[in-house]
Amino acid sequence: MSARKPIKKAVFPVAGLGTRFLPATKAIPKELLPIVDRPLIQYAVDEAREAGIEQIIFVTGRGKTAIVEHFDVAFELETTMAERGKDLSVLEPTRATPGDIITVRQQVPLGLGHAIWCARAIVGDDPFAILLPDELMVAAKGGGTGCMKQMVEAYEEVGGNLISVLEVPHDEVSSYGVIAPGAQLSETLTEVTGLVEKPPVDEAPSNKIISGRYILQPEVMGVLKDQGKGAGGEIQLTDAMAKMIGNQPFHAATFAGRRFDCGSKTGFVEATLALALEREDMGAEVRAMAERLLSE
Template sequence: MRKVTKAIIPAAGLGTRFLPATKAMPKEMLPIVDKPTIQYIVEEAIDSGVEEIIVVTGKGKRAIEDHFDVAFELEHVLEEKGKLDILEKVRKSSHVNLHYIRQKRAFGLGHAVWCARNFIGNEPFAVLLGDDIVEAQVPCTKQLIQQYERTGRSVIGVQSVDPDQTHRYGIVDPRTKMDHLYEVNRFVEKPVKGQAPSNLAIMGRYVLTPDIFNYLEKHEVGAGGEIQLTDAIQKLNEDKGVYAYDFQGTRYDVGEQLGFIMTNIDFALRNADLRQGLITGLEEIMERELGKELIAGWSGRR
């Protein structure tokens, strides 16, 4: 069995949920406190044992390449001024060896993965989506790699979501369960609200065998008029079997506004330099908003 040493990070989306901020800035570069979201994804891949990463980009995404490039002048200035702690952070992003390919048209996640087929070749590989940051004792992708090594089959990362949120995700219809590992009847992309087969949602982490490209190359259009990765996974499941793994860890949804804001607050509260000031600021905001509600309620009773 070949080891998983390669990963694909799709980053060609338009970021419409964050417009106008993403008009000129890739959504993957929006920061969680002081680090772009995509850097969390890259670091997870590396911590999972991945040796080569290809980022699938699109028009207006050059800032991603610049971020992971070496910034000689900046590093020199930081070193001269003795700002070694900041220099270390900058170098951590600059000394990552990434490859890039463009998805020239927005045909969906399945098409983005297919664009990287020549880089992957005939090897198993991981896919990490930038809308989800996962904090775990064992990196999420590494957990999936371990399950791939155990089963020899593709493994999809899942976690439970509220039943009223299932229409937002790819959903798993599970069959049998072994610990946290599920055999799967079918994978359903964004089921109609109230008709999901379970509340086990696909959470943006995959370990796939190269067989997946046999289905993606057909370019069959699915939900939203796009080529869906979930549809190809279902066909692979029908032919060879695909597992779902309920991974351990805390998942943060940074692909929509409220989740992005809450993630920033959560991460900032763990920062010793920011924690007390943030708590004080939040308390002041809550007091002000509560006062507005009380005044509005009093005025409404008059």
């Protein structure tokens, strides 16, 4: 049996308009909105780097050049900070190695599946990861690894295609894509026999929801190429993945950590508060502030 190709490429679909956060996103990409003091996209890129990802592929649209600028060297800023004796280490995660970031354009918003297909020439014949920055995945309290690193470790065990899942209360499944489970390989690894988008509660095959992280084989690009529009009149990645089940190994890895839906305003606020409370430099102050506001 030949060795599995390692996961070294990751696609970040960042072409969305961010209309839920208008007017804040009129001139600023939603992926650059900060959770405390790091933009959403930084959390996702850091997660990918932790997992050994070397090539970052941004699928962008008009008005999204600031995302790439964020990972560039800000010569004037760094020079001024250095002259003033400021600590430059805070900028270290924002510096990309030359050639590590590639951008492609999704000229027309035709859905997540179409966005992934736009990266086909860069992905080539390699398996690749997908990270949706709106889904902020945070390691469990007290330490632990990020979601993509957990998935890469599972991939090294089973190969094929992998999606990250989380268990939710059964009465919430109709808001998400849900897996139909097969064999339970381990406490965290489950065979996937089907994918169901937003099923009625009484028809849901499980309470394991798809949570915005994927490792897919390059053959998915061929499926997406000929795929028609699905739900919402868009080309859906879920539809393409469903067609691959049965043709290639397909598993779900249950994430040992926390998920914040930062595509919604309430989820964004929740993530900001949760992460601020855990910060040594501000946690106590934020907790006191929250308690004061709740008592008013």
